[in-house]
Amino acid sequence: MTERAVFLPCGDIELEGRLAEADGPRAALVAHPHPLYGGDLDNAVVRTVAQAFHRAGRKVLRFNFRGVGASGGKHGGGEPERLDLRAARDWLRGQGAEDVLAAGYSFGAWVLAGAPEGFSGLILVSPPVALLDFGFPSPLPALRLVVTGEADPIAPARRIEPLLRIWNPGAALEVIAGADHFYTGALEALAATVGRTLRSLQGK
Numbered sequence: 001m002t003e004r005a006v007f008l009p010c011g012d013i014e015l016e017g018r019l020a021e022a023d024g025p026r027a028a029l030v031a032h033p034h035p036l037y038g039g040d041l042d043n044a045v046v047r048t049v050a051q052a053f054h055r056a057g058r059k060v061l062r063f064n065f066r067g068v069g070a071s072g073g074k075h076g077g078g079e080p081e082r083l084d085l086r087a088a089r090d091w092l093r094g095q096g097a098e099d100v101l102a103a104g105y106s107f108g109a110w111v112l113a114g115a116p117e118g119f120s121g122l123i124l125v126s127p128p129v130a131l132l133d134f135g136f137p138s139p140l141p142a143l144r145l146v147v148t149g150e151a152d153p154i155a156p157a158r159r160i161e162p163l164l165r166i167w168n169p170g171a172a173l174e175v176i177a178g179a180d181h182f183y184t185g186a187l188e189a190l191a192a193t194v195g196r197t198l199r200s201l202q203g204k
Contacts, residue, residue: 001054008063010087013072017041017063017088019095020054027097028053029061029088031108034128035068035075045105048187049125049194056198059097063088065111082115089118101201103194106154106181107132113167116140121201123147123194126155126181129163143168145197149179149186172197 003018018041030050033039041062053060065081066073073080085102092100103123104112110132116122122143127134131154146164148155157175164173174193179186 001051001060006061006091007070008087008091010066010073010084013066015063015066015072015084015087016068016070017061017091020050020060022054022057022059024057024059025096025098026057026101027059027061027092027095027099028101028103029063029085029092031085031088031102031104031111032062032065032068033105034107035065039107040064040068043105044187045125045183045190046108048183048191049103049105049123052191052194052198053101053103055195056202058101059092059095061088061092078111078114081111085111085115086118101198110134113137113140116142123197125190125194126152127160127163128154129159130154130156134163137163137166140167140171143171144201145172145174145194147174147176147190147193149181149183150175150177151179152181154181 001020003020006017006019008015032046050060064071067075101121102119105125109124109127124146
């Protein structure tokens with residue numbers, strides 16, 4: 001997957017990103033894990049999900065939230081990062097994208113769950129339900145897939161299941177056997193899981 005560096009306007013700051021081009025109007029963006037714990041656009045899970053989107057024929061943007069890498073500003077605890085997510089979505093639309101999917105991993109999934117508007121489909125990877133407060137959950141009609149690891153104490157399936165019934169009972173929950181929160185030794189299984197969902201969406 002060949003990428004180029006891009007910078008996205010977001011209010012009075014710019015966000016650092018990497019864009020993998022593809023023909024056509026279909027695109028996707030990927031949001032990274034918690035910046036206070038080292039999360040950024042180069043995270044292995046983020047790269048794996050981005051590659052799965054690109055293999056499915058989509059232009060893909062992965063970007064750094066504010067205060068991370070070369071992005072301006074400073075970490076805002078969640079709500080400012082939702083502005084970042086919307087800015088990334090709008091930038092992709094400005095590049096000609098008409099069908100934009102979004103995936104968020106860990107903190108990125110939490111941010112995405114709070115800013116789902118304008119996406120044709122959502123994928124939550126290891127939403128950190130045991131670490132961050134998802135508040136009173138709202139329906140996420142665009143949610144297509146939640147994936148987590150069997151050995152993930154931060155995103156345990158048993159705590160995701162009741163939320164999924166509210167988010168979107170029609171969305172799939174995939175639990176990858178033996179995988180921890182970082183998908184150690186399980187990145188290929190994660191890519192395969194995301195790829196199956198993308199193929200099913202393209203068939204509709």
